Amino acid sequence: MTWLGRLAGRRRIREAARRLGVDPCAENYLALAREHILVGDSQEVLRVCTEGLHEHPGDAELTRLAERARALLHDQRIKVLRSDLQIAPRPALWRELCELQLEVRNTAKAEEAAEAWWKQTHDPQALVFRARCRTEAFFENRRAEDGRAAYELAILAADENRSDETPLRLAFEIARRCGAWQEARTALARLLELNPGNPDLEQRFRAVQANLSEAISFERALMEVERSGEFKDDCSVQDSGLGDEVTVRSLLRELGSMMGVHGAVYVRGGTALVQGPQGPTADRTARTVRDVVQTSRATARRLALGNTMKIELEGAFGVLTVLPGERGTAAFWGLEGPNETQQEILSSLAGAVGGCRR
Amino acid sequence: MKAVLDPLAHIPGVRLAALISVDGVPIATAEATREGETASMIDQDEELNSYTALAAGWLADVTRSCSQLSWDSPLRAVLQATHGTLVLHNAPGAIVLAVLERGVPYEELRVPIEGAIGRMQRLLRRSVPEPPAPLPSQAEVAPAAPVVREEARKGSQA
Structure with a gap:
């Protein structure tokens, strides 16, 4: 944008802000946010929309613009991270990229990034992120294929880094929610090896042990979740x-x-x-x-x-x-x-x- | 037909508007494109076909379930989910489909969808030629009048 354009943009922003000061209605908030869009200031768009939503909660257009601005800010950061990764790839950047993608609930892109990370460095952390992405996808869409892949990746990540609890907790969570008590017990036993005497884990272990009599195979549990769209363990919480x-x-x-x-x-x-x-x-x-x-x-x-x-x-x-x-x-x-x-x-x-x- | 759907697609929060046949074949689609938005919701034609087929399939399934109670086919069916809302509205011979973003109230779309159906019907009425009237019109009857007058003149001359 030329300096003349920026100058004109700043003048329009001032006018829109003045109108908003006179009448703080949703339309005027939108007008000010749109002026900031024209000068490409996503941070300000988000700020104006957040303020507008505070005054006019539930306004559809303000919500949409705020979400767009947030997504745009994430996109900008993701672009920066990608270019930085090409120059100097390091675990902290990969981790931030995966976290950001997961934050915007883009599990497919997050998994893509984690896969690229794994291919490049064979870092066990990348496997954990792949397992996390698949787990999120499974909890969201309840597809058996996602559940199976998530569990396998979590176990693989736990085998790669035996001192890391995160993949084991993921494996336990998947198995518990499906009602595959045998797999849940195995994951808990490994967790207890890492945290001997942890009262919370021990209590969970006893609860899982009590459910073992009605355990079904992991594969059947996954199919059941896909068919019904409900997690078995959610029912026991509901009671x-x-x-x-x-x-x-x-x-x-x-x-x-x-x-x-x-x-x-x-x-x-x-x-x-x-x-x-x-x-x-x-x-x-x-x-x-x-x-x-x-x-x-x-x-x-x-x-x-x-x-x-x-x-x-x-x-x-x-x-x-x-x-x-x-x-x-x-x-x-x-x-x-x-x-x-x-x-x-x-x-x-x-x-x-x-x-x-x- | 695209012009019929365009006003619908421009409503804030509408991700996709489409006119589909009863068996799920897309007739016309209009997708939301606003400033800063470049990504399309459905990239490929094939994906669009399967999307509309799934939506029409859902309506057919729901209709089948309702038939257990001898209910007619629903005029309007809404499926609200965590990531968005699917709205299907039965029009004569077609279905209007709209996909809304998460959190957008689907009730606000009722009048615009009915408006789109009205526009579509007007468009179809204009393109079909008018059928012939069951009785002859005045213009068709008019030439007979002078004949009567000539016969009357001949009678008076005689």
């Missing part, structure tokens, strides 16, 4: 919360008694509670909800949309809103979509407040 059937029933009854509600369903595993439809229709309603969740979870994973948070179907039958959550699946069938109160009840039924992501 401490709203597993109380009485509470679920009362919430369902409250939902079902509201105006304009045709039915409310709660599905968890093979059990379904239905409020509204009776007899065979209740069975069919529960089956429909279960099928819709299953097919939606698989589709969301295939379309790289991540974990399913909500499904809404609208037609001549009314509106069916399905919320798959940590505690189970809650569904609402009404003339219109759920209002705020109904949405809250659905969220507490499904345990979806924190989302099904981790």
Whole structure:
């Protein structure tokens, strides 16, 4: 940009800032951010958008611009790191590059960088990062292939550097969440060798030991996760919360008694509670909800949309809103979509407040 | 058709807008391109084909599940996930597909999608020639009138 352009840009920025001072609405924040985009100052764009979002939380365009600015800043740093790596490759730069890619949730690029690092130096740290990338991808998309690769890489990294705990912790986490207790026990045993007498690890070891009777093979556990889209160990955590059937029933009854509600369903595993439809229709309603969740979870994973948070179907039958959550699946069938109160009840039924992501 | 989708793709937060056939074949697509954005969401045609096929497949699966309750095909289906939202809206003979960025409220897209469907239908109506009317129009009947008058004149001369 020429000095004349910069001068004009600075003048426009001053004018936009003055307008914002007079009227701090979202449009004026956007206008100022756009002026900073024109002069290529991503740091300022992010600052203006963050301030704007503080004043106008949830503004879609400000959120989008802030995310773009953040991504742009990351991209700039990644570019610098890449050029530095060509001149003087060293572990600290590789590590930062992988961390940055993981931060922006670009697991594919992070794995690519970790692979290049491994090929160049055969540093065991690179293997740990490859395992981390695959683990992130597995937890996000729940594909068996990712889980298998992540576990194998973690074990390989642990073998390469026997004093490093990180790969063993990754291996344990993968196995634990899938419900492959035999593999979880092996990883924990190795962790205990590195940390003898660690009370937390010992407690976990005892808990895993107790689950060994219902252990399934690692391969089967992975396939089960891919099929259902749920981690086995998440279910055992859920029981401490709203597993109380009485509470679920009362919430369902409250939902079902509201105006304009045709039915409310709660599905968890093979059990379904239905409020509204009776007899065979209740069975069919529960089956429909279960099928819709299953097919939606698989589709969301295939379309790289991540974990399913909500499904809404609208037609001549009314509106069916399905919320798959940590505690189970809650569904609402009404003339219109759920209002705020109904949405809250659905969220507490499904345990979806924190989302099904981790 | 691209002009029909362009206003939809320019809404903040819309990553992709497409018009697809019921079996998932893309008819027209419009992707969001804004300042600073160069990367396309779907790079290859093949990828786009499989993406739209998967989306249409999901709608077909959901419709099949709903048929257990003798429900009609959903007019609108939304799949909200952690990385984005997929919105499918049934139009006559086609489906409007929109993919939104994470956190963008999908309800805000209802009117623009319905607008796009309206535009598409207007465009289709204009391109089809009007069918013939069941009864003859006034212009077709008009030449008969002078004949009657001539016969009347002949009668008066006689």
